[in-house]
Amino acid sequence: MESLFQFISENQLMIYLVILMIFLGVELIEKVPSVLHTPLMSGANAIHGVIIIGSIIIMGQADNTFATIFGFLAVVLGTLNVVGGFVVTDRMLDMFKKKK
Amino acid sequence: MKTFILDLIYIVSAFAFIVGIKMLGKPVSAKRGNLLAAAGMTAAIFGTIFLNESVMPTNYVWIFGALILGSAVGYVMAKKVQMTQMPQMVSFFNGMGGACAALISIVEFDHYIHHPGTGSVAHLVILLLGMIIGAVSFSGSMIAYGKLEEKIKDFRLPAQQVVNILVLLVIFGLIYAFSAGIVVNPLTIYIILGLAAAYGLLFVFPIGGADMPVVISLLNSFTGVATAFGGFLYDNKVMLFGGILVGSAGTLLTVVMCRAMNRSLANVLIGNFGGKAAASSGRAVTGTIKEISAADTAALMKYSKNVVIVPGYGLAVAQAQHVCHELELSLEAEGAQVKYAIHPVAGRMPGHMNVLLAESNVDYDKLLEMDDINPEFKTTDVVLVVGANDVVNPAAKNDPASPIYGMPILDVEDAANVIVMKRSMRAGYAGIENELFFNPKTRMLFGDAKKMMQELVNELKNA
Structure with missing residues (x-):
């Protein structure tokens, strides 16, 4: 219990941020026309690829074989998420170009 | 100074993500919104590589090797995929993000075990939660991918719901036991990892193929939450930001999709639709059909x-x-x-x-x-x-x-x-x-x- 309290008081700002972001995310999506749901889902998918930052940090700190192998794999997978996600979204959106 | 610049880059990236998502919601600006978010991501990635104090230059070769490999494969896959296969492609990339989150937790845990006293119990719990959600998202996404490719059929265990709940209970029991110090064997983490991956399979297997979009959207928000845990782990605001944003937006999108089918999310997840159980219900239709040339x-x-x-x-x-x-x-x-x-x-x-x-x-x-x-x-x-x-x-x-x-x-x-x-x-x-x-x-x-x-x-x- 004590460590939970300590965690909350240490991370107050982050927790406030979480609450705000939850509402912001809902606000942003609420009024989107359903035609854009697929690209939006795909774009959001690319954005959570920001997890790659974590993988770069572990890869950058790696000082043993275990961390190197798993870190390398994590960066590769994270990059797939980011690059694949944005490129696929871009391709989908290319198709929404209004004619003339 | 380096840290200051990096913080600045992260702020700009977070801003790009929000404006990007906002722009993605309108047909005229969607394409630019996506590019803006991608630019924000690129800045955050290179900022982290060159400006984060804990990234050692000796590991640059590994980092860039992985970046190049991942980019090449991701780019080719994304360019080659047919428009009809988009849903499974999104599911696949989402699974990769989930796996990435799980791997990060595994390495961090290894570090934690070898350097006792570097993290608090709260730290450990966050690490485990990130790993579990990442693993569920990975295995679930892979099944969703297989179902949409029509390589995997619906599959249902007897008393599926009971099994699912039991698996979840065991996972949370183990987390509790581990963080409270009742179980100390570090290998427990692999049992938790395995159970989480199994849960992802059990979770998606019984859901009908027609409901996969809902599942993909939900798993997408799962990966967002796993990313947010990563943000707590590294006290990294841009990860927290991006993760929660996707987590909440993805959850709402899931609900909107369910609403379009006039069903509740619970109804979709329990999966009484699209499975064989449904086939027998509904009244028989009689009459003749007429063909036309x-x-x-x-x-x-x-x-x-x-x-x-x-x-x-x-x-x-x-x-x-x-x-x-x-x-x-x-x-x-x-x-x-x-x-x-x-x-x-x-x-x-x-x-x-x-x-x-x-x-x-x-x-x-x-x-x-x-x-x-x-x-x-x-x-x-x-x-x-x-x-x-x-x-x-x-x-x-x-x-x-x-x-x-x-x-x-x-x-x-x-x-x-x-x-x-x-x-x-x-x-x-x-x-x-x-x-x-x-x-x-x-x-x-x-x-x-x-x-x-x-x-x-x-x-x-x-x-």
Whole structure:
């Protein structure tokens, strides 16, 4: 219990941020026309690829074989998420170009 | 100084993500929104590599090697994939993000074990939660991918719900035991990891293929939450920011999708739809069906003023979107007005049909959403249903025993004539009969959507 309290008081700002972001995310999506749901889902998918930052940090700190192998794999997978996600979204959106 | 610049970059990136998502919500700005978010991501990645104090330059070669490998593979996959396979592609990339989150936790845990006292219990719990959610997201996404590729069939254990809940309880029990120091063997983490991956499988296996979009959207928000845990782990605000943003936006998107099917999320997840259980319920449909030839269909359409095309997954499977546009042009040349009726859950993803038709240059303004097109069916001469089934099934309105009862549908039976283009009499994804096919106004045009539409185009030209 004590460590939970300590965690909350240490991370107050982050927790406030979480609450705000939850509402912001809902606000942003609420009024989107359903035609854009697929690209939006795909774009959001690319954005959570920001997890790659974590993988770069572990890869950058790696000082043993275990961390190197798993870190390398994590960066590769994270990059797939980011690059694949944005490129696929871009391709989908290319198709929404209004004619003339 | 370095840290200061990095913090600044992260702030700019977070800003780019929010504005990017906002722009993605409007057709005119969507493309720029995506590029903006991508630019923010690029800045965050390179900022982390060069400015984060804990990233050792000696590891640059590994980092760049992984970045180049991942980019090359990701780029090629994303460029090569067919538009019809978009949903599974998104699912695949989402799974990669989940796996990445799980791997990060594994390495961090290893570090934690070798350097005791570097992290608090809260730290450990966050690490484990990130790992579990990441693993569930990974294995679940892979199953969703397999289902959409039609490589994996629905599969249900006896007492599925009980098994699922038990697995979850064991996972949380182990987390508690581990963080409270009751269990100390570091290998426990691999048991937790394995159980989490198994939970992902159990979770997605029984859900019908037609509900995969909902599942993908949900797993997408899971990965967002796993990313947010990563943000707590590294006290990294941009990860927290991006993760929560996707987590909440993804959850809402999931709910919106369920709403379009008039079902609750719980109902989708328990999976009483699309499975075999549903097939037997619903009343038997009797009557005769009437076939029609392509030539007769073309003749009928030629003299029609208002034609509405209802595309469904069959159109996507047959890759018929281009010829569909051709048909539209031929009909317009004959003086008919052509519109498309897009059901919110047509295809395998919301907006799937729009993406496909847009690919073949169908004008954006001709795609009408359900609520806008439904009143127009009364004045429509011919409705052409292309590979759609459940979204035009009147049972949703008049058969309370039907598993799709309550789902809003396209009121195609209001039109003067209904032509249903279908490969066979096989039931749709929900596994139920469709009364519409037996309606006196309905004619069935059996065949592959692409081939039949091509024939219609030819007939229209010759007639």
